[in-house]
Amino acid sequence: MPGIRKGRVREAIISVLSHQPKSMTELSSELGIAKSTASYHLCRLLEDGQVTVASLTPVRGKAVIKKYTILRKFDNGVEAETLRTLLGRVESERLNWSGGPDDLHPFLVNLLFHSFRYLCDLNGMEHERILRRVGEMVGRDEISRLIVGTSLKQVLDSLFDLLSSSSISTGLAIYTRSGANLTFSDFLDCQHFDSRIASFFEGLLSGILESKFNLRYGVLTARSADSLGLYNYILLRGKRGRRG
Numbered sequence: 152m153p154g155i156r157k158g159r160v161r162e163a164i165i166s167v168l169s170h171q172p173k174s175m176t177e178l179s180s181e182l183g184i185a186k187s188t189a190s191y192h193l194c195r196l197l198e199d200g201q202v203t204v205a206s207l208t209p210v211r212g213k214a215v216i217k218k219y220t221i222l223r224k225f226d227n228g229v230e231a232e233t234l235r236t237l238l239g240r241v242e243s244e245r246l247n248w249s250g251g252p253d254d255l256h257p258f259l260v261n262l263l264f265h266s267f268r269y270l271c272d273l274n275g276m277e278h279e280r281i282l283r284r285v286g287e288m289v290g291r292d293e294i295s296r297l298i299v300g301t302s303l304k305q306v307l308d309s310l311f312d313l314l315s316s317s318s319i320s321t322g323l324a325i326y327t328r329s330g331a332n333l334t335f336s337d338f339l340d341c342q343h344f345d346s347r348i349a350s351f352f353e354g355l356l357s358g359i360l361e362s363k364f365n366l367r368y369g370v371l372t373a374r375s376a377d378s379l380g381l382y383n384y385i386l387l388r389g390k391r392g393r394r395g
Contacts (some may be wrong), residue, residue: 160184161192165201165221172205172218193219197369204371233269233277237285240265245293252297255317262289263351279350286354287361294355295362303386306363307331330368330386356384 163182167173173181179189196202197219205220241262248258266285270278297313300306307324314320320338324331338352353372360368371385 160188161196164189164192164196168202168219168221172220174216174218176216178219204369234281234284236269237266237281238288240269241285241288250293250296252313252317255294255297255313256319259289259319263348266351267347278347282347282351283354283357286351286356287358288354290355290358291362292358295359298359298363300363303331303364303368306359307333310359333384333386335384353384356386360386 160182164178167178167181175186175189175193178184178193179186182189193202202219202221205218244258244262244265247261248254262285266282267278270281294313298306298309300309304324304326311322311324314322314335320335322333322335324333333356335352338348349372353370357370360370368386
């Protein structure tokens, strides 16, 4: 698809990514545009929440290849209605929660229990998308108030302390120049995450980071290669001015 008209580059990128995840280099080659142009428009699409990182593939040294995909919106009426119902459930559960760490565990357990009950008629992929949105709201509007610190390390350390003291989860963070790699285990007494819980927790992390740093960091979930069935959460720098 060479020769993209000026002003149509982002539209072309979205069209390509709607079919299959692509790297910046692949987009540049397929659309016949410079890598700098592809990079610029990808950054703007990330900022606007229209595109997200789909995968990371390690290559030579510390380099990685990022592949991007579109961030699909809830165009299914059943999904949208279910999400509205669950957000109402968040409000209901909040009335039974003190707002402190002592009963944070039952607050989250009850919320997920009712979420799974409402989601029983939807397929698994819809579960993950909706639970991530619910997690974002809970992380941004509720959990972030219990987190202290101004740097990424301070915020993550505070989060780990909160999760441990509330008997919600244990975790390990490896800090890097580009962010942090996180592994959580035993989340809400579930020794092995399933993809739905992983999506909820990814949203929870995104909401907390959005509240603390606007949208400076993004969260990418990757299934652990070990036999424990854990999920790793990779925090990425990327969006400017805002981030999640």
